[in-house]
Amino acid sequence: MDERIREHARTLVDWSARVERGDDIVVSVDEGAHDLAVAVCAELGERGASVVTTYSSAELDRAYLRAHDGDFVASDAELALYERADVVLRLGGPRNTTATADVAGDRQAAYARVHQPAREARLDTRWVSTVHPTRALAQQAGMSFEAYRDFVYGAVLRDWEALAAEMAQLKELLDAGREVRLVTERDARPDTDLIMSIEGRVAVNSAASVAYDSHNLPSGEVFTAPFDTEGEVFFDVPMTLQGQRVRNVWLSFEEGAVVDFSAETGEDVLADVLDTDEGARRLGELGVGMNRGIDRFTDNVLFDEKMGDTVHLALGRAYHSNFREGDEDQANDSAVHMDMITDVSERSRIEVDGDVVQRDGRFRWEPEFEAA
Known part of the structure; x- marks a missing residue:
């Protein structure tokens, strides 16, 4: 063996x-x-x-x-x-x-x-x-x-303690934040400009251990549970959902819910997921990938959503670990939790309360980060 x-x-x-x-x-x-x-x-x-x-x-x-x-x-x-x-x-x-x-x-x-x-x-x-x-x-x-x-x-097979220490910096920013804005610019494809509330939520430092409220191996992401989502988002990383290929998904949100959508392929699959229940049209997760040991997309969400230079959003169920004790009833409830991924390595930024915390895939504590 x-x-x-x-x-x-x-x-x-x-x-x-x-x-x-x-x-x-x-x-x-x-x-x-x-x-x-x-x-x-x-x-x-x-x-x-x-x-x-x-x-x-x-x-x-x-x-x-x-x-x-x-x-x-x-x-x-x-x-x-x-x-x-x-x-x-x-x-x-x-x-x-x-x-x-x-x-x-x-x-x-x-x-x-x-x-x-x-x-x-x-x-x-x-x-x-x-x-x-x-x-x-x-x-x-x-x-x-x-x-x-x-x-x-x-x-x-990573040094998970070292990665946990790095990811703690993003968790601290999200825990103290009220609003996240995700912006990407794409040639010949829809841009992303999405605003999500995170006030009162608890971000999870997902370091591949239940001690961190993390349940995937590999892991390497920081995630929280957004709400009151407004704007549009485009997911350019292909995925397999319900055994079928889904590519180039676009979602439009108003008052926290999906009001319009499209997909280049697999649109019927996306429609079925959105019709599962009321919670399937709302976001349950905002996750930022930070595992740079994952260096390519493999059409496996367990790896792809943890990759550095990516952000993923999940329609459906929110995890109770993103809520303070006693607030779990605020979690979005659904029979589905469908992750979709966008590449943020170029012409992209993540803002927390108006401050840029990541630009073109690099965090502000990394030497490669370039301020505006």
């Missing part, structure tokens, strides 16, 4: 999930993540945790959703499993990244709504999602398998 797989497992168990003896742990294993699962279970055994493993597969989901009559009923067993768990580890590694492409979007949305209580129970645990490199993911990224493995471990 590649020693990097064992190091990945140790990072996941110790740094990310902070596993302790006696923890009840659910390990969800995707089709291609077997080797990582073996390494993770060995680490969990050494630490005296209790483990239940489940099998995850988009091909199984496709078979079930296409055969079902559409009158979905929530699973009490799934809900009970997550309600009793201390930790949930999601080990991604698909064999086919577009396995559900021929499942109707409204059916996928209905299934997501029914499973929302189980999803909420999972999110109440010390959950962490990560990914094991597979040939399908390498192909989706347009890379050889060997190069893709190097890319994944370059993003995952």
